[in-house]
Amino acid sequence: MKKFLAGALAFMLLLPTAAASSKTINPALPQLPSPSPHEKVVMLFSTKTKPNRSALEKMIEPFSSIKIRYVFHEVFTGFSIEGERSEVAKLEEKYPNVQYTAEANMYKTNMEESVPFIGADRVRKFFDRKGARLTGKGIKVGIIDTGIDYHHPDLARNYKGGQDFVDGDRNPMESRNKRGMTTLHGTHVAGIIAANGVMKGVAPEAELYAYRALGPGGQGTTDQVLAGIEQAVKDHIDVLNLSLGTDVNAPDLPITTALNKAVERGVIAVTSSGNSGPNLWTVGTPGTASEAISVGASTPPMKVPYLHNRLWKKDIKLVPMYGGVPWNLISPLQMVKGGLGEKKDLKRVSGKIVLIKRGDIPFTMKVKNAQAAGAKAVIIYNNTGGEFLGRVSDEVRIPAAAITRKDGEQLMKSLRRRRVLASTKYRIEKDRLADFSSRGPVTINWGIKPDITAPGVEIRSTVPNGYLSLQGTSMAAPHVAGACAILKQAHPDWTPEEIKAAFMNTAKEMKDDKGQPYHAYEQGAGRIQLDKAVKTETLVMPGALSIGRLPSARFEEKEKTMLIKNVGKEAKNYTFSIPEPQKGVHFELPDPFTLQPGEEQKVTIHAERLMTYPKKADLIDGSIQLSDGKQIIHIPYLYVVNEPRYPRVMGFAIARATSGSMLHYEIYLPGGAEEFGIALYDPATMKYLGLLDWRKKVGVGFIEKQVPIPAKMNVDLNQVFAVAFARTKGREDYQELLLNLATPLQKKGNG
Incomplete structure (x- = not known):
């Protein structure tokens, strides 16, 4: 293939995954199959100039299996085709106008409290310029997702x-x-x-448009998501919601580029940041799009609930x-040890709270075993650092x-x-960053992401034939999309x-359980406040300063330009200040x-890095204040x-190539190696x-390569464990x- 297109990645619906059990390796895995040359594939082509459909139809005439899927002109220049792998490979070599190609692989993907919480009920008392209440009336909102149950x-x-x-x-x-491959995700997003x-959603009179790019199981191809963005631009959509993403933290993939172009065309693009928290650098594409x-x-x-003794x-x-x-x-109950939650570990647990360690068997099985033994409740503690979100089936009754x-x-x-003996106490908490919420910054350009936060935990909304509570950044993004409509x-x-x-200018800065503000690359500007955004009289653009990288030189300095706009009805006096100066950086303010x-x-x-910066810190963040007198x-x-x-x-992925003696791998190196x-x-x-x-001095970006299976190893591929490594400085x-059985391309994702 020609240079790999940074877009053939698995996108997922952004719901938190059920936490996994400890990793165990099964040596008896099925044999990794060889793709047939007659296997149907979808290929995405990026072209130097806008493609002409008539010319493309003529180009594919010699290839009986190939058909054109989409031709892109608006936010991406290129086209996609579907056909047998062998014929697609021949066409790829013959077509002269191609910059790069890639196999178009898979993208995946309670309001009574959350909607009033962000100020959506208070804005109902406000009116637009025509005297109508603010309900989103007349605003077109597009949803790229699994579709909508419009009945x-x-x-x-x-x-x-x-x-x-x-x-x-x-x-x-x-x-x-x-x-069992039904979907409900898009309907849930639409309800929010x-x-x-x-x-009642955030904007209960907004107009809804559905772009179904993700099918059964919540999966769809790269070109389908691109086609959704392209169609939204053609339909003059005002606000576009994408509650989907990858686990690749990169600012330059086709979906991020397409979203940035859509914003240039006047579309307000809203994305989920991802559900791979709480670690840093986990924000995934398209949550890395700079303009979205x-x-x-x-x-x-x-x-x-808090456990008390x-x-x-x-x-x-x-x-x-x-x-x-x-x-x-509420009442005190005795606590007992429950091992790993296997039946043999649960002999004397009746009427008690059982403490079980995470690992080896699924959560549902642990809890069902305890339930069968008469336990009153189960607490599962993590086998790695930090909190985690677990999921159990509806068969669980304790x-x-x-x-x-x-x-x-x-x-x-x-x-x-x-x-x-332990009892339970309850506290009302709000404005905590969800543990699963992906953190930034963005690699390569060192941008602050996410931009803002919104409620995404236990959000009850519409699903086909009823209502359901879900959680994830998939639920946070539509709160903002609805607010954008208002x-x-x-x-x-x-x-x-x-x-x-x-x-961003009116967001509420959130603090953790210890009263310390979350970092800028964790919460962005803070939690959205719709009623304050509607009434703001000053706009500061951009809403955050991503200064970039400052090397070790003492007097290294960077300049950042901001636009201040008075959108009020009176003259305003503006003053910059730094509330809590950070060690290691000096600002010259206007x-x-x-x-x-x-x-x-x-x-x-002007930002200058000083030699006094904290030696163990590689991310220095804080905030600058601007007062307009009000x-x-x-x-x-x-x-x-x-x-x-x-x-x-x-984004490491590997599979057997068309030729049975070759392996095909893909990987993204954000810093090279x-x-x-x-x-x-x-x-x-x-x-x-x-x-x-193995190679030295590898550049930034994607690598896609076919390599021969090492004959000297004399091993069965179904028993091979692959580790991709990169060493830098x-x-x-x-x-x-x-290397696990039957899918043509093994992908890792953030669920």
Whole structure:
């Protein structure tokens, strides 16, 4: 193939995955199959000039299996085709106008509290310029997702049409498959934006348009998502929601580029940041698109259970398992150890709370075993650092919750020493960053993402034939998309950049359990406040300062230009300040100035890295304040020092090539590598078998290559464990992949 197109990645619906059990390796895996030359594939072509459909039809005449899927002109220049692998390969070599190609692989993908929480109920008292209440009326909102159940009574009156890029028709209904491949995600997203019945969404009178790019199982190809963006631009959509993403943190993939172009065309693009938190550098494409509004997930007001014992120094926070029954215990109950939750570990648990370690068997099985043994509740503690979100099936009839490894190990020590009684206390908490919410920054350009946060935990919304609570950044993004519809109705002449700025300028800075602000690359500007955004009288663009990388030179300095606009009705005096100066950076801020109504001014901020920066820190962030005499705007900033510690290996995928003697692999290296390779191991013994590939001085971006299967290894591919590694400036990172049966391309994703 020609240069690999950075877009053939697995996109997923952004719902948090059920936490996995400990990794176990099965040495008896099915044989990895050889793709047939007659296998149907979808290929995406990027071209130097706009393609002509008539010319393309003539070009494919010699190839009986090939047909044209989509021709792109609006946000991407190129086309996609489908055909037998062997004929596609021949066509690829003959077509002269191609910049690069890639196989178009798969993209995947409670309101009563959350909607009022962001100020959506208060804006109903506000009016637009025509005297109508702010409900999103007249604003067109597009949803690229699994479709919409447009017969749902809460959505039917708002649904105006759409297109299905999975089945190739104009009926974007959710998948309905008797074999269990039904979908509901797009309907849930649509309800958050504009439900108008029993439930009320953020913008209950907005017009809904569905672009079904993800089919059964919530999966769709790259070109289908691109086609959805392209059609939304053609349909003059005002706001576009994409609650989908990859685990690749990159600012330059086709979907991110397409979204940036859509914003240039006047579309307000809203994306999910991803569900791979709490680690840094986990924000995924298209949440990395610089011009889109990338949304992280926060908590609405929630009643949070804490485990209490008077002898403990602090109460232990419980995270109820998703899909299970609510944790509603109050009276003290005895706690006992339950091992790994296997039947043999649960002999004397009747009427008690059982403490179980994560790992080996699924959560549902652990809880069902305890339930069968008569337990009152189950607490599962992590086997790695940090919190986690677990999922259990609806067969579970007792409460189940998760705690951290640290808390679990302390509880285990207590249980070894004495009989422990624990009761439950409840606290109302809000504006906490969801543990699963992906964090930034963005690799390569070091941008701050997400831009803002919105409620994404336990959000009840519409689904086919009813209502359901879900959580994820998939639920956070449509809160913002609905808010964009309200703001667009209130200020129809505002550009996407101005609407994004209004939300960032008026966001509420969130703080953790210790009262410390979350970092800028975790929460962006903070949690959205729609009522304040509607009434803002000053716009600061951009809403955050991504300063970039400052090397070790003492006097290295960077300049950043910002536009300040007075959108109020009175003259305003502006003053910059730094509330809490950070060590290691010095700012030269503009002098005070005055703007008349409607007037704007560009200002320059100088940032200098000092030698006194914290030696162990590679991400320095904080905020600058701008006062207009009435409102104080917090402008988050971020700069990175030298070469930060970000993942060097992403999107590793490997499969047998068309030729049975070759393997085909793909990988993304956001920082390049001084040394890169793929090592093979025996998964049963982890014995080193040899290198599949190895090279030095590899550049930034995607690698796609076919390599011969090493004959000297004399191993069965179904028993090979592959590790891709990259070493750069004394640092090493790797990604593992078990060569596991029958899918043509093995992908890792954030679910």
